[in-house]
């Protein structure tokens with residue numbers, strides 16, 4: 001099954017890239033929909049993304065049940081991935097992370113908005129999902145499909161959702177674009193925080209956002225960026 005091997009190789013590279021860029025640390029994860037069985041997805045077992053190898057990849061149905069007979073321990077928060085793929089058939093990859101630059105926007109009323117051209121992939125509509133609204137006092141983790149479906153419903157048709165006191169999740173059509181969006185979400189958050197200290201920010205206009213998204217998601221940009229980030233991540237291994 002060459003398509004499956006290709007998907008798993010991409011997923012392993014995505015783990016290393018996100019770790020190298022500090023989007024994920026010991027925690028956080030990335031998934032890819034099974035290229036031949038759309039109601040299944042691949043994701044690593046419960047392991048730091050930096051350390052993930054092809055042998056760590058597990059296969060789940062969208063409800064988070066292991067379907068490959070693996071005895072490895074799964075991520076508790078895998079339901080984020082299955083619930084979003086269940087709600088959005090066009091979504092083939094999800095990144096969940098606890099990026100420290102992004103979290104402040106989930107704690108305050110300050111909205112994270114695209115202001116730089118490479119940050120356009122995050123989209124205009126970035127809401128903050130608060131698990132407390134429906135589930136009261138929890139450990140803030142998305143531990144079951146009920147939590148996951150509530151998050152997916154809040155995400156709606158957006159690309160990014162912030163999670164109060166916890167992190168953020170990015171959903172995309174392709175794995176490369178989703179990983180790059182998660183990287184530039186972090187860059188955007190850092191720049192917005194810095195710019196806010198200097199004064200008022202001029203954000204991208206709707207027309208600029210559209211044109212910059214076209215540029216960001218073009219094969220030319222994605223392939224060039226992917227090659228760069230793969231090299232950076234693998235160089236240190």
Ligand SMILES: [Zn+2]
Pocket residue numbers: 027028077096097098141166167
């Ligand atoms: Zn988390």
